[in-house]
Amino acid sequence: MTTSRTLYSLCGSDSSRPFSPHCWKTVLSLAHKGLDFEERPLPFTVIPTVEDGFSRTVPILRDGDQLVSDSFEIALYLDEAYPERPSLFNGEGGKAMARFVESWSQTQLHPAITRIAVLDIHNMLDEPDRLYFRDSRTKALGRPLEDVVANRQAEIAAFPALLAPIRRMLSFQPFIGGTSPLFADYIVFGALQWARITTGADLFSENDPVRDWFEGCLDLHDARGRSVTAA
Amino acid sequence: MTTSRTLYSLCGSDSSRPFSPHCWKTVLSLAHKGLDFEERPLPFTVIPTVEDGFSRTVPILRDGDQLVSDSFEIALYLDEAYPERPSLFNGEGGKAMARFVESWSQTQLHPAITRIAVLDIHNMLDEPDRLYFRDSRTKALGRPLEDVVANRQAEIAAFPALLAPIRRMLSFQPFIGGTSPLFADYIVFGALQWARITTGADLFSENDPVRDWFEGCLDLHDARGRSVTAA
Numbered sequence: 252m253t254t255s256r257t258l259y260s261l262c263g264s265d266s267s268r269p270f271s272p273h274c275w276k277t278v279l280s281l282a283h284k285g286l287d288f289e290e291r292p293l294p295f296t297v298i299p300t301v302e303d304g305f306s307r308t309v310p311i312l313r314d315g316d317q318l319v320s321d322s323f324e325i326a327l328y329l330d331e332a333y334p335e336r337p338s339l340f341n342g343e344g345g346k347a348m349a350r351f352v353e354s355w356s357q358t359q360l361h362p363a364i365t366r367i368a369v370l371d372i373h374n375m376l377d378e379p380d381r382l383y384f385r386d387s388r389t390k391a392l393g394r395p396l397e398d399v400v401a402n403r404q405a406e407i408a409a410f411p412a413l414l415a416p417i418r419r420m421l422s423f424q425p426f427i428g429g430t431s432p433l434f435a436d437y438i439v440f441g442a443l444q445w446a447r448i449t450t451g452a453d454l455f456s457e458n459d460p461v462r463d464w465f466e467g468c469l470d471l472h473d474a475r476g477r478s479v480t481a482a
Numbered sequence: 483m484t485t486s487r488t489l490y491s492l493c494g495s496d497s498s499r500p501f502s503p504h505c506w507k508t509v510l511s512l513a514h515k516g517l518d519f520e521e522r523p524l525p526f527t528v529i530p531t532v533e534d535g536f537s538r539t540v541p542i543l544r545d546g547d548q549l550v551s552d553s554f555e556i557a558l559y560l561d562e563a564y565p566e567r568p569s570l571f572n573g574e575g576g577k578a579m580a581r582f583v584e585s586w587s588q589t590q591l592h593p594a595i596t597r598i599a600v601l602d603i604h605n606m607l608d609e610p611d612r613l614y615f616r617d618s619r620t621k622a623l624g625r626p627l628e629d630v631v632a633n634r635q636a637e638i639a640a641f642p643a644l645l646a647p648i649r650r651m652l653s654f655q656p657f658i659g660g661t662s663p664l665f666a667d668y669i670v671f672g673a674l675q676w677a678r679i680t681t682g683a684d685l686f687s688e689n690d691p692v693r694d695w696f697e698g699c700l701d702l703h704d705a706r707g708r709s710v711t712a713a
Contacts, residue, residue: 344569344576347660351583354650419585429578 259301259311262292263375268479270375272361272445275476276322277310279437282472284329284336295380323353326434339434352427352435359413360442365392367407368449370400371482375449411456421460432471440468444476451482490532490542493523494606499710501606503592503676507553508541510668513703515560515567526611554584557665570665583658583666590644591673598638599680601631602713606680642687652691663702671699675707682713
């Protein structure tokens with residue numbers, strides 16, 4: 252039996268450069284489970300038109316007759332649907348604490364990357380998406396995108412300090428998941444991969460163990476993360 | 483068989499007010515496992531004299547003929563030695579990610595609490611400990627303790643923002659451990675309990691769900707955390 256498995260992700264004008272942090276989490280989740288899939292990167296404004304408007308955001312996973320959105324929900328779904336394949340959480344404690352890792356990434360890394368990358372992202376988009384993106388982000392951030400990135404260099408310089416929890420953890424173990432990566436690693440990888448693809452900024456410190464961890468994540472699963480080059 | 487179980491912890495001049503964050507993690511870990519123990523709070527300068535100088539830091543757990551130091555090592559030990567009692571990690575993923583929670587707490591919460599509480603802690607100590615503490619902390623922090631706390635009010639005002647990852651996580655689940663607390667909760671509880679006992683500062687925002695979580699942790703295991711009142 253062949254399962255038709257489609258991952259709807261996000262792209263700008265160049266569909267070969269999907270950049271969404273959440274979609275990258277799911278790309279590595281599927282690779283982690285050893286599941287084939289076709290990735291279909293969509294512009295922002297096309298997302299509400301696929302799968303009968305199932306979700307306003309990507310990732311959306313179509314797995315046979317199942318339809319799931321949200322990277323965390325998809326990871327939970329994959330572990331439940333394919334329990335015989337490598338787990339993304341390694342137990343209930345890991346499932347619970349992955350939510351803390353997500354919350355840390357969303358509240359600490361994502362806002363900072365937004366302040367660095369938001370105009371770069373805008374400039375990667377086609378015209379209809381540019382209008383949508385500029386409008387929605389200007390409202391969400393409370394100021395013009397050009398103002399948001401006004402302190403871009405200072406934000407880049409301050410970024411390595413944000414990675415302190417990962418840096419300290421790496422003195423104990425090679426992955427957030429322990430001896431090998433779990434979904435929690437893909438969560439943080441997704442944020443940094445988003446930055447890598449949309450900006451040219453170096454967000455690590457000199458000789459940063461977090462850089463080594465990130466490079467190691469780029470190498471995982473046949474170097475899937477390297478299928479898109481850095482900006 | 484009665485096992486003689488002793489937890490060496492930390493106190494100032496008042497031995498009824500043990501305040502070490504790491505020792506509080508272990509107090510709740512032992513309570514979580516339902517294990518009786520005698521707590522022996524020690525001044526800083528007495529620690530190297532107990533158990534033949536086994537460890538320069540507390541917590542130290544004497545469990546029959548076993549001797550273990552470091553709150554994380556003790557939690558791992560307890561789960562291994564008493565596998566039939568409630569787990570502190572709920573699986574290998576939880577064990578790995580608890581190290582991330584610890585790293586977050588150590589790099590984000592502890593330095594801020596130090597900048598708020600270091601002089602309060604000093605003033606809780608007896609004379610020999612005051613000399614040791616002032617000297618070691620002045621060296622570690624690179625400036626006099628009075629300078630460290632010079633921006634105390636601003637640090638207190640900025641503290642609720644540091645709790646953003648916990649706050650967001652609480653919109654998904656009641657504990658870092660998921661539906662019930664695990665060692666990861668005790669890690670963060672330990673930091674805030676340390677602040678509660680040593681300072682009078684309110685470190686939460688108005689109507690803060692993190693405050694409710696913390697109060698819930700104070701209530702756990704026969705309200706063990708409330709056995710010492712707030713400063």
